Amino acid sequence: MSGAGGGRAVGYAALAALAALPFFLSSYFQHLAVQIVIWSLVYTGWALMGRFRLTSLGHGAFLGVGAYVPTLLWNNYGVTPWLGIPAAMALAVLLAMVVGYPCFRLKVVGHYFALVTLALGQVVLLVIVAAREITGGSLGMTPRAVGHSWYALQLSDKASFYAVALGAWLLGIAAWHWVECGMQRPALEAIAEDEEAAAAVGIDVLKEKLRITALSTGLTALGGALYAQYLMYLNPESMSGVGISLQIVFAAIAGGMYSMFGPTVGACFTILLNEGLRVLFGTHFVGAANTIYGALLVVFIIFMPRGIVGLAERMVARPKPPGPAAPVVQAAE
Amino acid sequence: MDIYLLEAIINGLLLGGVLALLSLGLNLIFGVIDVVWIVYAEIVMSAMYGVYWLYSYYHWPLLLACVAAIGIGALIGVLVHVVVIQPILGSAPINQLLATGGLLFFLQSLATLLFGTDYRNLGIRLPVIEIGDIFISFSRLIAFFMALVGAVLLYLFLAKTYLGTAIRAIAQDREIMGLMGVNERRIYVITSAIGGGLAGLAACLLVLQYDVHPFIGLTFGPITFMVCVLGGLGNMIGGFIAAFIISQIIAVGGYYFPVEVAEVLAFVFFIVMILVRPQGILGK
Numbered sequence: 001m002s003g004a005g006g007g008r009a010v011g012y013a014a015l016a017a018l019a020a021l022p023f024f025l026s027s028y029f030q031h032l033a034v035q036i037v038i039w040s041l042v043y044t045g046w047a048l049m050g051r052f053r054l055t056s057l058g059h060g061a062f063l064g065v066g067a068y069v070p071t072l073l074w075n076n077y078g079v080t081p082w083l084g085i086p087a088a089m090a091l092a093v094l095l096a097m098v099v100g101y102p103c104f105r106l107k108v109v110g111h112y113f114a115l116v117t118l119a120l121g122q123v124v125l126l127v128i129v130a131a132r133e134i135t136g137g138s139l140g141m142t143p144r145a146v147g148h149s150w151y152a153l154q155l156s157d158k159a160s161f162y163a164v165a166l167g168a169w170l171l172g173i174a175a176w177h178w179v180e181c182g183m184q185r186p187a188l189e190a191i192a193e194d195e196e197a198a199a200a201v202g203i204d205v206l207k208e209k210l211r212i213t214a215l216s217t218g219l220t221a222l223g224g225a226l227y228a229q230y231l232m233y234l235n236p237e238s239m240s241g242v243g244i245s246l247q248i249v250f251a252a253i254a255g256g257m258y259s260m261f262g263p264t265v266g267a268c269f270t271i272l273l274n275e276g277l278r279v280l281f282g283t284h285f286v287g288a289a290n291t292i293y294g295a296l297l298v299v300f301i302i303f304m305p306r307g308i309v310g311l312a313e314r315m316v317a318r319p320k321p322p323g324p325a326a327p328v329v330q331a332a333e
Numbered sequence: 334m335d336i337y338l339l340e341a342i343i344n345g346l347l348l349g350g351v352l353a354l355l356s357l358g359l360n361l362i363f364g365v366i367d368v369v370w371i372v373y374a375e376i377v378m379s380a381m382y383g384v385y386w387l388y389s390y391y392h393w394p395l396l397l398a399c400v401a402a403i404g405i406g407a408l409i410g411v412l413v414h415v416v417v418i419q420p421i422l423g424s425a426p427i428n429q430l431l432a433t434g435g436l437l438f439f440l441q442s443l444a445t446l447l448f449g450t451d452y453r454n455l456g457i458r459l460p461v462i463e464i465g466d467i468f469i470s471f472s473r474l475i476a477f478f479m480a481l482v483g484a485v486l487l488y489l490f491l492a493k494t495y496l497g498t499a500i501r502a503i504a505q506d507r508e509i510m511g512l513m514g515v516n517e518r519r520i521y522v523i524t525s526a527i528g529g530g531l532a533g534l535a536a537c538l539l540v541l542q543y544d545v546h547p548f549i550g551l552t553f554g555p556i557t558f559m560v561c562v563l564g565g566l567g568n569m570i571g572g573f574i575a576a577f578i579i580s581q582i583i584a585v586g587g588y589y590f591p592v593e594v595a596e597v598l599a600f601v602f603f604i605v606m607i608l609v610r611p612q613g614i615l616g617k
Contacts, residue, residue, distance in 0.1 A: 053425075053427070055427045055430075055431075099604065102608045103608065106608050106611065108607060108608065108611055110426060110427060111369055111426060111427070111430065111562075111566070112562065112607060112611055114427065114430060115369075115558055115559070115562050115607070116604055116607050116608075118555055118558065119555065119559060119600045119603050119604050120600075120604065122555045122596075122600050123597050123600045123601060123604075126593040126594075126596050126597045126600070127593070127597055129593050130591055130593035130594050130597065241551070242551050242554065242555055243548070243551055246371075246434055246437065246438070249431065249434070250431070250434065250435060250438070253431065285446055286445055286446065286449065286450070287442040287443065287444070287445030287446035287447075287547070288442075288446050289442075290438060290441070290442030290445070291439060291442040291443045291445075291446055293438060293442070294435055294436065294437070294438030294439030294440070294441070294442055294443075295435075295439050296435075297434075297435030297438060297439075298416075298417055298432055298435035298436055298439065300435070301421075301428055301431050301432040301435055302417065302420050302421050302432055305424070305428055
C-alpha cells in the first residue's frame with residue numbers, strides 16, 4: 001500500500017463506491033454482495049492466523065459459537081444481538097485461549113496444530129447437535145422473528161444489512177492493517193520462521209500467538225453471528241465442523257492469504273464462481289460446480305500458493321528481492 | 334456387571350477393529366511419505382460407491398466387487414500421489430495437507446454429481462449374533478477380523494519382503510536410501526497404492542454396515558485422523574492401540590451419555606493427549 005495521500009484518496013473513493021453499491025444492484029445481486037462481505041470478514045479473520053503458519057482447520061468452531069450464542073440469547077432471554085454478538089465473540093476468544101494456550105505453551109505446531117483445531121471444530125459441531133433441546137440439533141434453528149427491527153438486528157431490506165456487514169468487514173481490514181503495520185507482523189513472521197530463534201531474540205512467542213489467535217477467532221465469530229442473523233437460519237453442518245472449516249481455509253488461500261485484500265478476493269472468487277457455475281449448470285448437475293471448485297483448489301495450492309492476489313502482485317510488480325512476507329518454501333530434501 | 338455395559342464394551346472392541354483398519358493405510362502413507370492425506374476418508378467413500386455400483390447395478394458377486402474396490406482405492410491412491418503430492422513433495426508439509434484437502438472437495442462433489450445425495454445401501458442385512466443376552470453385529474465382527482488380518486499381512490509384507498524392507502528404510506532415512514540404490518519415486522507410488530488399497534479394504538467392510546452418501550467421509554474422517562495421531566503418526570501398533578482406546582470411549586461413553594457427548598469426550602481426550610504426549614501414546 002502506498003501510504004501517500006493519493007493512495008488514501010483512492011481508498012476512500014473505493015469505500016464510498018462499496019457503500020453505494022447496493023443502490024445499483026437488484027435484490028439477487030444484493031444478496032450475493034452481503035454474502036461476499038460477510039465471508040470476506042471470516043476469511044480475513046482466518047488468514048490473520050494462516051499467514052503466520054498457524055493453520056487452523058477448525059475455524060468452524062468459532063463460526064459456530066458466533067452464530068449460535070446470539071441466537072440462543074435472543075430466543076431464550078430476549079437479549080439483543082447487539083449484546084449477544086460481543087458476548088459470542090468473547091466466548092469464541094475464550095474457547096480459542098483455552099485450547100490455544102496449552103497448544104502454544106507446549107509447542108504444538110504444523111500437522112499437529114492443524115489436527116487439534118480440526119478436532120475442536122468437531123467438538124463444537126457435536127456439542128451443538130447434542131444440545132438439541134435448545135439448538136434443534138441437526139435440524140437447525142431460527143432466531144425468533146419480529147419483523148424489521150434494528151434492535152433484533154433483523155433487517156428486512158438487504159441494503160441495510162449490507163451496510164452492517166460492510167462495517168464489520170472494515171473492522172477486519174482495520175485489524176489486518178494494525179497487525180501489518182505494528183510490531184506484531186515482524187515478530188509473528190519471525191515466529192513462523194523459527195520459534196526457538198524468535199524466542200532467543202526476546203520475542204514473547206506465547207503472547208504474540210495468543211494475541212493473533214484472539215483477533216482471528218473474534219472476527220470469525222463476528223462473521224458467523226452476522227451470517228446467522230442474515231440468513232435467519234442456523235444448522236450445525238453449515239456453521240461448524242470440518243466441511244465449513246475447510247471451506248474457510250481454501251477460500252482464503254485461493255484469494256491469497258498474505259495480502260490484506262486476498263481473503264476478500266477469495267470470497268468474491270469462490271462465491272461468484274459457485275453462483276456462476278450453478279447458473280451455468282442449473283440444477284441438473286448438482287455437484288458440478290463444486291467438482292470444478294475442488295479441482296481448481298488443488299491447482300491453486302500446487303501452482304500458486306499465494307493465491308490470486310499473490311499472482312497478480314507478482315505480475316504487476318517489477319522483479320525485486322523477495323520481501324519478508326514471502327512464503328518460505330522449504331528446500332527440497 | 335451390567336449386561337448392557339458388557340455389550341457396549343464388546344461393540345466398542347469391534348468398532349475399534351474398524352477404526353484400526355481405517356487408520357492402517359493413513360498411517361502407512363504418513364510414516365513413509367510424510368504426508369497427511371486429508372482426503373483419505375473420501376477415498377474410502379469412493380471405494381464404497383465402487384462396491385455399491387458393481388454389486389447393485391452390474392450385479393457382480395459381492396466378493397468380486399470388493400476386490401475391485403480395493404483396486405479402485407489403490408488406483409486413486411496412486412493418482413493422489415502422482416498428480417497432487419509429487420509436484421509439491423518439497424514444499425511445506427501443511428501445503429501438501431491442504432492440497433489433498435482440495436481433493437476432498439473434488440471427490441465429494443464428484444460423488445454428488447455422479448450418484449446424487451441419496452443414501453444408498455447394498456440391501457444386505459447381515460445377521461446379528463446373540464450370545465446369552467448380548468447382541469453383536471456380524472458385519473462388525475467381520476470388520477474386526479479383517480482389520481487383524483490386514484494388519485498382520487501388512488506387517489509380514491513390511492517385515493519379510495524386499496520391497497517392504499525398502500519401504501521401511503525410506504521411512505527411516507530418505508536421503509541415504511537414494512544413495513543405496515532404492516528408487517524413491519517407485520517406492521512412494523507403491524506405498525500410495527497400498528495405502529489406497531487399504532482404504533478400499535476398509536470401504537468393503539464399511540459398506541456392509543453403513544449407507545453410502547457423498548459426505549460420509551466427514552463423519553468418520555476426523556476420528557480416523559485422531560486415531561492415527563493418538564497412536565503417533567506413522568506408528569502402526571500405536572494406531573491399533575489408539576483405535577481401541579477411542580472406540581471404547583465412544584462405546585462406553587455412549588452407554589452413559591448420548592452418543593454425541595461420547596464423541597465429544599473422545600475428541601477432548603484426543604486434544605488433551607496431543608498436548609500431553611504429542612509424539613503419540615507409543616512415542617519415544
